[in-house]
Amino acid sequence: MSRSRNHASPPRPPTRSAAVDASESRSARKGRTRQALLDETLALVADRSFASLSLREVAKAAGIVPTAFYRHFASMEDLGVTVVEDSMRVLRKTLREGRRDLATRNAVPTVKSSVAILVQQVRENEAQFRFLIREQHGGVSEIRRAIDTELRLFVKELAIDLSRIPELAHWGAEDLELAADLMVNVLLQAVAEMLEANRRDNGDDREVTARSERKLVMVILGMNSWRTSQQ
């Protein structure tokens, strides 16, 4: 860390969203610049924490002058919370995919297919997942709170899905949430391990996938016994 704000990553040309394209409305162009700010933030956070990004840096990456940043966001924190919302959309999509999978099979989704869907979503939306994992316990409380809220929602949705499984039909809401919480926990750890593995070497997720599947099986076995051991 010779200078704390240096970015060691390759120079990557700025998005040049500010370039005048003609034949595109002013508001459309504004939208593109806004999206560029969000995209470049995600890209920059791959290597570092959000709190260490500067406004000037993000603006430069998006191809605008620092002062133009304020046309889109009131502050870096404002930008950060928006990035959380965008990334969470991806997480919710992952859950929806799982639900769709369940519907087409018209059966309890297997552990294998659930993990496979997650792996695919992580591959397709690496930056978003990286942001969520990194900032979940990061240094900006507003962002932590936003992620926490969304994750709770996610757990609740999964609990509802679980309640539709015949074997779990008689479970109480609290127990369902507990199980859902445990499963989400296993999946989040799987995501973190995948992302760290991808960073280091070529992306061979097979070992992480296999371990996560086995952990989920262990949790499901626990759920099976739970029914009989708890009231």
Added chain:
Amino acid sequence: MSRSRNHASPPRPPTRSAAVDASESRSARKGRTRQALLDETLALVADRSFASLSLREVAKAAGIVPTAFYRHFASMEDLGVTVVEDSMRVLRKTLREGRRDLATRNAVPTVKSSVAILVQQVRENEAQFRFLIREQHGGVSEIRRAIDTELRLFVKELAIDLSRIPELAHWGAEDLELAADLMVNVLLQAVAEMLEANRRDNGDDREVTARSERKLVMVILGMNSWRTSQQ
């Protein structure tokens, strides 16, 4: 975030380790300053991420001039890795406490006592646990690597402890590690929830504690079935 490097936290007087105390050897005084740098780093990271700390800020908090920082650490990164090592000592102590508890009872430790030990350790070493949770997936790769290495070690130690339980004596090393991994995961989540709860309101950990205990029970039930369902 009006200025990214401002610290909003109360002013707290600097440690004044540099004060000449007489009757204390030079090396002892150096040690105290070094410890002050480590302590103040932990204190500052309670609110923000390590990557957003500046050398000048830490030096000021420790009561020395910025240039004197280099008498103790080569860089902020060097300081950060040292903080990881210190914090991990606390985590290992937690495991040792658990093991001692197991020895005095001469029995399988109950879920309740394991969680109680963790809760107590978190209360006594809040700053260290906060640092580990915050920086585990944080923006400094060297620190991530250091924490990851220590956590793997921690899982392996727990797996060895598990192998001493008669019911698990015939388990393979891989399965034991899988179970240990799952349990550590539950415990880490409990720590994160406790710390976030402590930050917001008064520290009522009872709900977090109860939920974590029930999650551990679910995992242990899964382990019981694992034996019969897998080879």
Added chain:
DNA sequence: TGTACATCAGTGAACGCGCGTTCACTGATGTAC
């Protein structure tokens, strides 16, 4: 024990730099007539 010298934790001035934010501006796009 006393003296002369070496060590070294901490000091303070100085540097060039990137930071967030202000301000007055430009000129293409959009709108009212």
Added chain:
DNA sequence: TGTACATCAGTGAACGCGCGTTCACTGATGTAC
């Protein structure tokens, strides 16, 4: 359809500030004799 005016995304100069790091220094502590 043409014209006159309003809007507003992006510009560029300027500000004061905290940053990491260099350097020569001070003076108490430690050591060799």
